[in-house]
Amino acid sequence: MALAPPKRVRANTGSLAPPPSAFTFHPTHSNASTFRTLQLEVQLSSPSLKVGGPIRKPLPVYSDNDAIAGKISLENISYHSGRILLTVEGAFHHRLPKAQDEPVASGSFVPPRKHVFFSSTKLISVTNPEVASPRSVFRREGNILKRRPSVSSIEENKRALTPKRCYPFSFELPRGLRSGEELPATYPSTQFPSSPSVSTASHIEVSYRIVADWEPSDQQEQSSHLEIPFVIQPDAEFQCADATIPSDKMWLEMPLKSDRPIPVRCAMTLPTSMSFARSSSIPYFVVFTTTPRSPELAREIASDATISVSLIRQITVNEQASLPPTPPLTPTSDDSDGPSSARPKILRLVHKGSARFQRHRWPSDSSLALSHDKHETQSGLGTKHFSDLRTIHHDMSLGFPKRPRQQYDKKGNHPSLETIASLPDGLHKTRIPLSGDLLPSLDWRGLTVKYYLDVAVLLGPDDFRARVPIRIT
Known part of the structure; x- marks a missing residue:
């Protein structure tokens, strides 16, 4: 009796099917x-x-x-x-x-x-x-x-x-x-x-x-x-190029402070945004006014004063024991470095001078080129601290080369005598160039990068100083 041929058995290839849609x-x-x-x-x-x-x-x-x-x-x-x-x-x-x-x-x-x-x-x-x-x-x-x-x-x-x-x-x-x-x-x-x-x-x-x-x-x-x-x-x-160009009409005026009373007022003005793109520059004015008005003192200051402006970068790292996977909540303290806390007045340089706001004077530091805090464990916090304070750019000028002039209004009329009298006695105008290689301002969990403008006007043995926080994007 002839044997029936064995059935053809194929290998199981079901595992080669494509994966599910998920x-x-x-x-x-x-x-x-x-x-x-x-x-x-x-x-x-x-x-x-x-x-x-x-x-x-x-x-x-x-x-x-x-x-x-x-x-x-x-x-x-x-x-x-x-x-x-x-x-x-x-x-x-x-x-x-x-x-x-x-x-x-x-x-x-x-x-x-x-x-x-x-x-x-x-x-x-x-x-x-x-x-x-x-x-x-x-x-x-x-x-x-x-x-x-x-x-x-x-x-x-x-x-x-x-x-x-x-x-x-x-x-x-x-x-x-x-x-x-x-x-x-x-x-x-x-x-x-x-x-x-x-x-x-x-x-x-x-x-x-x-x-x-x-x-x-x-x-x-x-x-x-x-x-x-x-x-x-x-x-x-x-990133809109027009959004990075500050308005040339609205400026923030921040007074510089002195250790003792002097019949002179100094201030620095910046665009209201207080934020500057790395591809742009930082325009600023430094002005002074004698109080009461003194033409002799104004001429002396305009020729002999020394103006120093430095762009300072501060990097701070706080290493925590446990790493949170999400960004931090909005802090409830240490907001004094932000532009919103300065509460400066919105002024035009041509407007009549009004009561200046009082601003906390930042402590001066003659060696801002480098400040290095080594990693040290803070007691009770379990964190390690690192800080770097560095001068990115420095400008120095001798004297105030210009005196502000009031422009004609939209109707072509001359400015009033009161407006002219309210103008500062001297003005120093320039800008700080920025670079795309700069580390932008940031505030992340345990990592902050902040920028300041450190301004000083030296008048013989006296000086006016301020440290102004800005943002670089």
């Missing part, structure tokens, strides 16, 4: 960047790309209005269960040059300190995928292989039939609650030419990265670690 990655942007290790592959979708960083390849670029979206895939070599840890991190790296009197060891290298001001983590659980049984793997068109397969061949075929597992992810970038709390833009490292050597040179950097870690449940399987840098920069669509 695991399908739909890129939100046209630019895709791929980074991989032996076990992991990460694909990021971004609005644009920029070449830079230590890996010297195109890096994804995001603004603070974007979401970081992509997918992470496990290669077939990693088919066990485990977990994937995805972390988005923003860090501030800083290192200051040693003081001139501090000894510097030859060949010594001081790495920059790192302060993480933003961190967000996602956990992806990975289960062992359903693969074809070893018996069905070695069936070929109904003919069972007579040779017993080796363990290595079974493992290779099992991995070949295991689909690449893809997991989409998305991170929302945090937003500040008020002006000045925006996520800091990526800032490159800076080395000042005055530094004696690379080992002691200044280093300031704001960087972002995505860290992917594959941790298998089987301890015998190899884990994997992947770091991907990316760039945060302001959205160009929200």
Whole structure:
């Protein structure tokens, strides 16, 4: 009796079916960047790309209005269960040059300190995928292989039939609650030419990265670690050139204060916005008026006074024991450095002088070029403090070269005698150029960058001083 031919048995290929729609990655942007290790592959979708960083390849670029979206895939070599840890991190790296009197060891290298001001983590659980049984793997068109397969061949075929597992992810970038709390833009490292050597040179950097870690449940399987840098920069669509040009009609007048009563009043005027783009400049006036009016004293001051204006940058880092993943709430104190707390009057230089507001005098410091507070643990707070006070730009002028003149009004009429009499006796007008390399003003959890204009008018043994907070964007 003839035997019936064996039934044709096909290998179970159900595991090769595409993943469900919930695991399908739909890129939100046209630019895709791929980074991989032996076990992991990460694909990021971004609005644009920029070449830079230590890996010297195109890096994804995001603004603070974007979401970081992509997918992470496990290669077939990693088919066990485990977990994937995805972390988005923003860090501030800083290192200051040693003081001139501090000894510097030859060949010594001081790495920059790192302060993480933003961190967000996602956990992806990975289960062992359903693969074809070893018996069905070695069936070929109904003919069972007579040779017993080796363990290595079974493992290779099992991995070949295991689909690449893809997991989409998305991170929302945090937003500040008020002006000045925006996520800091990526800032490159800076080395000042005055530094004696690379080992002691200044280093300031704001960087972002995505860290992917594959941790298998089987301890015998190899884990994997992947770091991907990316760039945060302001959205160009929200940067309007007209918005960065201050009005030439509205100015804030801030008086300078002296230690003893002097029959002279000095003031500094700035645009009402008190905020300046790094691509622009800071226009300002310094004026003085004798009280009561004295032509002789006015001529002496106009020729002999010394005017000093410095742009000061202060960086403060408070390293906390635990890192909060979100930006801070609006502080309830220490708001005296903001422009809104100064409460200056909105005046035109041509208007009649009125009662000036009284402003707290900031303590002067003759050595503002560098102030370095080493990391010291504060008692009872569990924080480490770092501070850097540096002069970015300095202007010095001898005398007040001009006297303000009142312009004609819109109808072409001459100004009144009362208006002319209210004009200051002397005026110094100039502007401070800014640069795109400046670190912008920011106020994030444990990290603040503030700018001040330190103004001084020296009149022989007397002086008038003020420190005016401004914002640089």
